[in-house]
Amino acid sequence: MSTETRPVVGGTPLPALPPRPSVASRYVRETLLLVGRQLRTIPRVPERLSDVTIQPVIFTLLFLYVFGSAIAIPGTRYQDYLLPGLIGQSIAFGVIGAGTATATDFSTGVIDRFRSLPVTRLAVISAQVIGQVLEQILGMVIVAGLGLALGWRPDVGAGDVLLLVFLILLGLFAFTWFGVLMGMIVRSSDAMQGVGFAIVLPLSFLAGTFVPIEGMAAVPRFIGEWDPISTLVAGIRHVSQGTDAHGSWPLEHPVAGMVLWCVVIIGICVPLALRRFRTTSAA
16 A cells, blocks of 8 residues: 655655645636736726716616607607616627727736736636626616616516526626627727727617617618627517517517527637637737
8 A cells, every 4th residue: 555755854744735726626716816806906997987887877868868758669668668778788888898808908918917827718718707797787787777767667577587687697798708709809908999889889779779670771670680689688678578579580589589699609709719818828
């Protein structure tokens, strides 16, 4: 039977080294440490939260009191139509915030410092995603709270609330992964903001956020019916207000369509983000 041989100094055996933690425990611990690092930067740079604090308030007030005075939605009040759409739009705009933060970390050398440490690569990206999701949750709370104060009256039960929270978190997770991947591809945070707005803003306007898709012309209606943000908005509106949309299969089955879109986005973006991270690490 073999016995463990320990180093001896001055005739006294040194204490045994603690067992090496498993890969899973290392990943969880490193991810939590990096998330904490990301959240600790907020008090030092509070303006980074402007996209989830100031921007949602401006969008809510602007579109409610400008569009609300000129648009009539049959069968519902405009507050009840608009606020679920703004929640979906806020989730989609998380692409820009996540991409900008990721591009900043890559361009300023933060990621290079992480590469010099024995840190799990997946932990670096996961921490970026989780930190951004936590920031976006703050934006969701602001939009929902302001909407309730301005007259939004969701028609939900206890089960609907749980489903709504699940859909919002799933949407945040999926679109944040897309933003992180975009942030790895572009060369700077300024470029990410330009590209992000060029992609997300038109799609959010075509998504039935402010006006029904059914009333659009043929080409924008076709784009809107297959726009993933449209399914996001329709799913949140269906759960919170009980309203239905018509057109493509995702719009007529908004909850299933939203889950399917999010799974597709995650399934594409996660491996591509990990591959991009490995590629830039080797460069």
